[in-house]
Amino acid sequence: MLKKIALAALLSASALAAHAAELKIGASNVPHAEILEEAAPLLKEKGVDLTIIPFQDYILPNTALANEEIDANYFQHIPYLNEVLSQNPSYKFVNAGAIHIEPIGIYSKGVKSLKDLPDGAKIVIRDAVADQGRILSIFEREGVLKLKDGVEKTSATIDDIVENPKNIDFSTQIEAALLPQAYQNEEGDAVVINANYALGAGIDPVNEPIAVESGENNPYANIITVREGDENKPEIKELIAVLHSKQIQDWIKEKYKGAVLPVSE
Structure with missing residues (x-):
């Protein structure tokens, strides 16, 4: 048997x-x-x-x-x-x-929060329009800018900013893979880095960001x-x-x- x-x-x-x-x-x-x-x-x-x-x-x-x-x-x-x-x-x-x-994070070597950003702060983000809405939503949540009423967050762009009291400048000309290097080189007042590239560069995407998006109801x-x-x-x-x-x-x-x-x- x-x-x-x-x-x-x-x-x-x-x-x-x-x-x-x-x-x-x-x-x-x-x-x-x-x-x-x-x-x-x-x-x-x-x-x-x-x-x-x-x-x-x-x-x-x-x-x-x-x-x-x-x-x-x-x-x-x-x-x-x-x-x-x-x-x-x-x-x-x-x-x-x-x-x-x-969850995407915002990193800075110069400030501890988005509210501490100086006037005219340069924010380095990846060269993809599809990520602009998720990034801007974090800035809006933290009270440093306002998006147009009724705009769909996943399709929002920099052009949908209606209030920007700190005159924040979003630089959108860098590939995602180069964002960790931009952060280490302090190429902006803050750099927005996708978690996969942060992990790959040895950056802690949980404790190191000065702001991070929520994972709840995340599209x-x-x-x-x-x-x-x-x-x-x-x-x-x-x-x-x-x-x-x-x-x-x-x-x-x-x-x-x-x-x-x-x-x-």
């Missing part, structure tokens, strides 16, 4: 290996690739072989997805994806599932992006299920100590 059970288990494992699906996913190094690496063994048990392709910027992962060089990418939030799709009508991408939130969850129609593939559904599993969510909480917040569904 034991021999029959062992043989059945062996045949089952062989069948799983023979029919293993392959997933090639483009991801930012931190935390996206790290989360996928943690999920890979669990996916392997489900019959999905995961290959992670690291990317250093926010342009090439979508280019690679459009060119079918990868099956999915994991680095962007929905407002950024919507901006990309509006600029690239040929891209037919959809959100397969929200995985985590990286900037990082998602798994796929080509339209692929969201229904069994291997993509398995990926989302594993990333939403308690094991991975608990790992995210323990690993990143609040710098990265898991999304359960």
Whole structure:
């Protein structure tokens, strides 16, 4: 009987290996690739072989997805994806599932709070219109500027500022990957850094910012992006299920100590 059970288990494992699906996913190094690496063994048990392709910027992962060089990418939030799709009508991408939130932080070596910013302060932010609303919302929450009444926060831009008593100047010409360097070099009175780049540069995104956005009801969850129609593939559904599993969510909480917040569904 034991021999029959062992043989059945062996045949089952062989069948799983023979029919293993392959997933090639483009991801930012931190935390996206790290989360996928943690999920890979669990996916392997489900019959999905995961290959992670690291990317250093926010342009090439979508280019690679459009060119079918990868099956999915994991680095962007929905407002950024919507901006990309509006600029690239040929891209037919959809959100397969929200995985985590990286609360964005504002860093300064010269002041302790946004209210302490000097008149004419220079604020360095990344070169993406999609992030302007989330950044400006932090400044508005802290009472240092006001946005136009009724403006949708996820689509707000610098042009929607109606009150700016400190004459704050937002500099929008720098790539996201260079923001930590700008902060260390004190290139502005404050620098807004995405949590993944802060983590990658050894900057503490929980305790070091002078202001940080709330994770509650946050619309900037990082998602798994796929080509339209692929969201229904069994291997993509398995990926989302594993990333939403308690094991991975608990790992995210323990690993990143609040710098990265898991999304359960």
